[in-house]
Amino acid sequence: MIPELGHFALILALSLALVLSIFPMIGSLNNTPGWIALARPAALGQFFFIAIAFGCLVSSFLTDDFSVAYVAQNGNTLLPDVYKVSAVWGAHEGSLLLWVFILSGWTVAVSMLARHLPAVVLARVLSVMGMVSIGFLSFLLFTSNPFARVFPVPLQGGDLNPLLQDPGLAIHPPMLYMGYVGMSVAFSFAIAALIGGRLDAAWARWSRPWTTVAWMFLTIGITLGSWWAYNELGWGGWWFWDPVENASFMPWLAATALIHSLAVTEKRGAFKRWTVLLALLAFSLSLLGTFLVRSGVLTSVHAFATDPARGLFILIFLCIVIGGSLSLYAARAPSVSSGGRFDAFSRETLLLGNNLLLVIITAFVLLGTLAPLIYDALGWGKISVGFPWFNRMFVIFTPFLVVLMGMGPLTRWKHQDPGDLARQLRVALLISLGGGILGSLPILHKGSIWAGLAVMLSLWIVCSLAISLRQRLRYRKGLAGLWQDLGTKGSGSYYGMVVAHFGVAVFIIGVTFVMQYNVEKDIRLSPGQSTELAGYTLRFDGVQGRQGPNYHADRGTVHVLKDDREIAVLHPEKRVYTVQTKPMTESGIDVGFTRDIYVSLGEGLGNGDWSMRLYYKPFVRWIWFGGLLIAIGGLLAASDRRYRIAVRDQLSALGNDGLIANGGS
Amino acid sequence: MARYLRYMVPLAIFALLVAFLYRGLSLDPKLVPSPLVGKPIPKFTLTRLDNPAASISDADFRGKVTLLNVWATWCVSCRQEHETLVQLAKTGQVDIYGLNYKDNREDARQWLTRYGNPYVANAFDSDGRVGIDWGVYGAPETFIIDREGIIRHKHIGPLTIEIINDEILPLVAKLKS
Amino acid sequence: MTPKRRKRLILIALMVAGVGIAIAVALKAFNENLMFFYTPTAVAGGEAPAGHLIRVGGLVTKGSVKRQSDGLTVTFDITDYAETIKVQYTGILPDLFREGQGIVARGRLQKGNLFVAEEVLAKHDEKYMPPEVADALKTAKKNGAVGAATGGETP
Numbered sequence: 001m002i003p004e005l006g007h008f009a010l011i012l013a014l015s016l017a018l019v020l021s022i023f024p025m026i027g028s029l030n031n032t033p034g035w036i037a038l039a040r041p042a043a044l045g046q047f048f049f050i051a052i053a054f055g056c057l058v059s060s061f062l063t064d065d066f067s068v069a070y071v072a073q074n075g076n077t078l079l080p081d082v083y084k085v086s087a088v089w090g091a092h093e094g095s096l097l098l099w100v101f102i103l104s105g106w107t108v109a110v111s112m113l114a115r116h117l118p119a120v121v122l123a124r125v126l127s128v129m130g131m132v133s134i135g136f137l138s139f140l141l142f143t144s145n146p147f148a149r150v151f152p153v154p155l156q157g158g159d160l161n162p163l164l165q166d167p168g169l170a171i172h173p174p175m176l177y178m179g180y181v182g183m184s185v186a187f188s189f190a191i192a193a194l195i196g197g198r199l200d201a202a203w204a205r206w207s208r209p210w211t212t213v214a215w216m217f218l219t220i221g222i223t224l225g226s227w228w229a230y231n232e233l234g235w236g237g238w239w240f241w242d243p244v245e246n247a248s249f250m251p252w253l254a255a256t257a258l259i260h261s262l263a264v265t266e267k268r269g270a271f272k273r274w275t276v277l278l279a280l281l282a283f284s285l286s287l288l289g290t291f292l293v294r295s296g297v298l299t300s301v302h303a304f305a306t307d308p309a310r311g312l313f314i315l316i317f318l319c320i321v322i323g324g325s326l327s328l329y330a331a332r333a334p335s336v337s338s339g340g341r342f343d344a345f346s347r348e349t350l351l352l353g354n355n356l357l358l359v360i361i362t363a364f365v366l367l368g369t370l371a372p373l374i375y376d377a378l379g380w381g382k383i384s385v386g387f388p389w390f391n392r393m394f395v396i397f398t399p400f401l402v403v404l405m406g407m408g409p410l411t412r413w414k415h416q417d418p419g420d421l422a423r424q425l426r427v428a429l430l431i432s433l434g435g436g437i438l439g440s441l442p443i444l445h446k447g448s449i450w451a452g453l454a455v456m457l458s459l460w461i462v463c464s465l466a467i468s469l470r471q472r473l474r475y476r477k478g479l480a481g482l483w484q485d486l487g488t489k490g491s492g493s494y495y496g497m498v499v500a501h502f503g504v505a506v507f508i509i510g511v512t513f514v515m516q517y518n519v520e521k522d523i524r525l526s527p528g529q530s531t532e533l534a535g536y537t538l539r540f541d542g543v544q545g546r547q548g549p550n551y552h553a554d555r556g557t558v559h560v561l562k563d564d565r566e567i568a569v570l571h572p573e574k575r576v577y578t579v580q581t582k583p584m585t586e587s588g589i590d591v592g593f594t595r596d597i598y599v600s601l602g603e604g605l606g607n608g609d610w611s612m613r614l615y616y617k618p619f620v621r622w623i624w625f626g627g628l629l630i631a632i633g634g635l636l637a638a639s640d641r642r643y644r645i646a647v648r649d650q651l652s653a654l655g656n657d658g659l660i661a662n663g664g665s
Numbered sequence: 666m667a668r669y670l671r672y673m674v675p676l677a678i679f680a681l682l683v684a685f686l687y688r689g690l691s692l693d694p695k696l697v698p699s700p701l702v703g704k705p706i707p708k709f710t711l712t713r714l715d716n717p718a719a720s721i722s723d724a725d726f727r728g729k730v731t732l733l734n735v736w737a738t739w740c741v742s743c744r745q746e747h748e749t750l751v752q753l754a755k756t757g758q759v760d761i762y763g764l765n766y767k768d769n770r771e772d773a774r775q776w777l778t779r780y781g782n783p784y785v786a787n788a789f790d791s792d793g794r795v796g797i798d799w800g801v802y803g804a805p806e807t808f809i810i811d812r813e814g815i816i817r818h819k820h821i822g823p824l825t826i827e828i829i830n831d832e833i834l835p836l837v838a839k840l841k842s
Numbered sequence: 843m844t845p846k847r848r849k850r851l852i853l854i855a856l857m858v859a860g861v862g863i864a865i866a867v868a869l870k871a872f873n874e875n876l877m878f879f880y881t882p883t884a885v886a887g888g889e890a891p892a893g894h895l896i897r898v899g900g901l902v903t904k905g906s907v908k909r910q911s912d913g914l915t916v917t918f919d920i921t922d923y924a925e926t927i928k929v930q931y932t933g934i935l936p937d938l939f940r941e942g943q944g945i946v947a948r949g950r951l952q953k954g955n956l957f958v959a960e961e962v963l964a965k966h967d968e969k970y971m972p973p974e975v976a977d978a979l980k981t982a983k984k985n986g987a988v989g990a991a992t993g994g995e996t997p
């Protein structure tokens with residue numbers, strides 16, 4: 001009964017999505033207020049029904065309704081309740097339902113919170129979002145129905161993949177989808193602007209907070225995914241340049257370029273065509289990622305169940321959405337007027353450089369991800385692109401980006417005297433170079449150029465931020481001054497930038513130090529035996545069996561000592577889940593601010609001996625801490641007071657542009 | 666005109682990308698119709714699952730319309746389609762043979778005892794060699810074979826009531842007439 | 843040309859040059875980092891380059907997995923039913939590694955056709971065979987190399 005209700009709700013949602021796509025759009029072109037006014041109720045109705053459908057699926061899982069095929073494949077009576085809920089999005093059909101649920105949520109949010117937009121524009125934006133909804137709802141209903149019944153009813157479910165039975169992975173897809181789907185808002189704004197033929201600073205101001213929030217979620221989602229991989233996969237790795245990971249990283253890169261480009265368009269009215277293209281690109285990459293992951297075109301350790309028939313559907317959908325939007329762009333962009341002029345040396349130029357670098361990196365990630373497919377399609381052999389290449393490519397371009405990051409906040413709009421900038425950054429340069437040299441020397445660890453480079457780049461960012469802060473708070477002294485400044489308009493953006501860029505600096509240190517200085521040891525140990533790892537002593541005290549709620553585990557005990565003082569006891573496990581019988585490794589990790597000690601069980605070798613892998617991972621937490629800071633920066637930026645003012649006169653937005661000293665972004 | 670061309674570049678790049686992606690989809694073996702359809706079944710001889718001393722071969726497939734179902738105990742989807750197969754076997758409309766693929770003999774036998782046995786006979790293909798001949802990539806897969814031993818259809822993935830009613834039974838009826 | 847224009851042009855030229863060099867370096871590294879996949883038949887036939895980082899894949903032959911005394915080094919054979927090659931790996935094998943499964947190994951070919959693996963990948967799903975391996979098996983069949991159990995009919 002309930003699954004049928006859910007199914008029916010989806011059908012109703014589809015019809016509302018059709019209403020949402022057609023009437024407001026046509027109404028906006030003919031200026032029919034009645035049709036335009038249909039947008040919000042249609043959006044609300046769509047959300048309502050999809051929410052019902054989602055609720056039905058959750059209920060089916062919680063009640064172990066194995067007559068529903070999807071529940072039979074992914075659920076299990078022994079599965080803890082919290083994972084029964086996360087199993088809803090654990091496989092293809094359910095995750096699509098989550099996608100479309102989040103999309104309908106964003107649509108409602110835009111319809112409610114963007115009321116200050118001209119009705120015609122808002123109608124178009126919501127229509128386009130409705131069109132995307134149609135695509136996904138159709139995909140669900142025609143090829144991937146989560147409510148399909150299975151008969152006869154199995155007595156027990158197939159269980160959720162043990163790898164997914166982890167809190168990190170429970171929230172990772174929702175966060176990621178909030179990001180992917182959120183990009184559709186920027187996309188819709190861009191399409192609406194292209195249709196209306198009006199691309200100006202106001203459009204950028206409307207788009208910006210939505211894009212920043214979506215970008216923030218994407219950052220959180222990717223960071224969580226990396227953190228999860230480290231904790232769950234047992235190999236101490238946190239990024240593999242796997243096609244599925246790349247599928248989430250590319251939209252992030254494009255979105256990062258977009259939020260910076262939007263700044264220019266909002267402040268100076270420049271880069272309009274480029275920003276619009278980026279907005280189209282970011283969402284296109286989201287959709288492309290969805291295709292790559294679900295179509296079976298690329299092999300990956302964590303792609304969804306591959307089904308080329310579904311892949312074809314998504315490909316056609318891609319053609320319609322991306323092809324359509326790019327055609328619209330090709331038709332309309334030439335008639336968009338050029339924006340504010342700027343000199344060769346100005347903040348605009350630096351941001352242009354930022355965009356250029358990010359786009360190049362995105363292109364290279366795309367190349368590396370698709371190369372196996374391209375080579376195979378052309379008959380050039382079956383290849384795979386090595387992980388080291390991605391790293392090397394990333395490391396080639398990032399320093400340029402970081403150099404710009406240090407200069408940008410201190411550079412004026414429209415025109416900056418290079419000499420003046422150099423003078424301001426003198427101290428930063430000295431400290432960075434000094435720190436870089438120190439960092440590469442074998443003082444605390446063995447010497448490494450890369451570590452030195454990382455320290456130099458991070459210090460460059462941090463010093464530049466400090467100089468910028470000092471200048472901004474020139475007239476407001478002390479903490480009281482800071483508190484006052486936080487309340488002003490534009491401070492959200494500024495402090496968001498500060499925190500996010502600081503996060504990048506932290507991230508760089510984390511990544512470089514863990515890659516340069518990590519120690520990995522594969523060893524065979526007998527119970528009672530100790531071994532040395534990067535100055536720590538690890539004593540293995542044997543393995544015992546243990547029963548979990550839906551698994552059986554071999555649980556090892558490893559004592560970690562430093563200078564004869566015990567600092568941690570780790571319990572790495574090798575689990576075999578009752579239903580899927582796939583062995584799974586749960587690592588034992590001693591978490592630290594400056595380092596992790598990580599132990600992973602291998603196999604029992606007889607006599608109580610076990611093979612195991614030991615890792616010393618310095619600064620690895622800084623990677624996710626940096627990611628978190630970047631996300632917080634995004635949150636701060638999006639919550640800038642100037643976006644919260646309800647009634648706006650879009651024309652006055654242009655009047656507020658002009659020369660703004662450092663501190664605005 | 667040149668000005669307009671510049672803005673068509675992204676579209677052109679996308680078109681090229683779509684071409685590769687489409688080609689990529691068609692490279693997947695599941696999308697391409699099985700090359701074995703329309704060809705005679707491969708010659709083989711394997712031991713029977715229930716009796717290692719007895720054997721089953723391609724000759725057993727001549728003279729009647731049959732189904733060959735590739736399955737294993739480690740395959741979760743096989744478990745799901747199993748009841749459907751048992752139901753189909755009860756109707757008696759077609760003989761179902763099994764190819765127990767890369768499995769453990771004891772486990773497979775116990776499985777059938779526990780969950781029901783829809784198969785006329787099961788061939789035990791422990792290392793999957795015979796499966797390779799049949800073009801099997803994984804389990805479950807089901808083949809429809811006609812009286813002359815020609816493969817007429819291959820279904821990849823678990824069988825459901827709909828698939829049985831829409832795909833399998835009509836073809837079986839046609840082959841029988 | 844006005845001085846402003848010239849300054850702008852020089853700046854653009856510098857940017858383009860810098861970026862161009864970076865792109866060239868990245869592309870060159872790309873080519874060097876492509877890892878080609880070779881089947882056991884290809885390796886046995888001498889098609890695979892020795893010493894280079896490559897990938898090989900096949901089905902792990904039953905009964906071939908041998909553990910060395912240090913507990914961490916293991917050797918096993920992989921086959922595409924036409925040819926078989928020996929693989930050596932020191933380290934902890936992935937959870938899903940087992941005999942009869944399709945695996946892909948990344949490493950270098952040493953003299954005597956011993957493949958020393960730096961990484962062994964087994965897919966996360968028992969019924970999933972790496973496409974390269976499946977393809978390799980299909981090709982080997984097509985080229986007529988057949989075992990005694992199967993008989994002649996090639997698809």
